[in-house]
Amino acid sequence: MSGPYLIRGSVSLPEAELMWRFSRSSGPGGQHVNTSDSQVELRFDLAGTQALPPVWRERALRRLAGRLTDGVVSVRASEHRSQWRNREAAAVRLAALLAEATAPPPKPRKPTRIPRGINERRLREKKQRAQTKRGRSGRDWG
Numbered sequence: 001m002s003g004p005y006l007i008r009g010s011v012s013l014p015e016a017e018l019m020w021r022f023s024r025s026s027g028p029g030g031q032h033v034n035t036s037d038s039q040v041e042l043r044f045d046l047a048g049t050q051a052l053p054p055v056w057r058e059r060a061l062r063r064l065a066g067r068l069t070d071g072v073v074s075v076r077a078s079e080h081r082s083q084w085r086n087r088e089a090a091a092v093r094l095a096a097l098l099a100e101a102t103a104p105p106p107k108p109r110k111p112t113r114i115p116r117g118i119n120e121r122r123l124r125e126k127k128q129r130a131q132t133k134r135g136r137s138g139r140d141w142g
Contacts, residue, residue, distance in 0.1 A: 047071025
């Protein structure tokens with residue numbers, strides 16, 4: 001999956017705006033693992049991009065405000081031994097993050113009234129249950 005990474009619809013991330021950085025992965029490993037640069041950090045300048053529609057960009061900037069550093073969103077991947085697979089994982093993760101951040105807000109909930117019959121039945125059942133419990137008291141047992 002190289003090339004433009006699809007976010008949603010026909011909007012995709014151009015390869016030219018992605019900044020890649022590679023470093024050594026931490027954690028246990030065997031022979032040759034400490035000398036290969038397999039951790040991938042993918043950075044995308046969200047504030048300065050022209051690839052996203054302005055409405056989507058503003059929405060993503062608002063929703064990802066806690067993750068941004070100077071308007072740049074960063075994603076890391078180091079779960080695979082192969083640098084290529086980590087590149088793919090980071091790109092997919094970034095595309096999914098941006099797809100979620102640019103999604104339109106959910107429709108507001110339309111308030112509804114509880115039907116009168118349901119409320120009356122609930123109160124009737126409450127009274128019946130209270131009557132049953134009152135009948136259990138041992139006052140009348142002689």
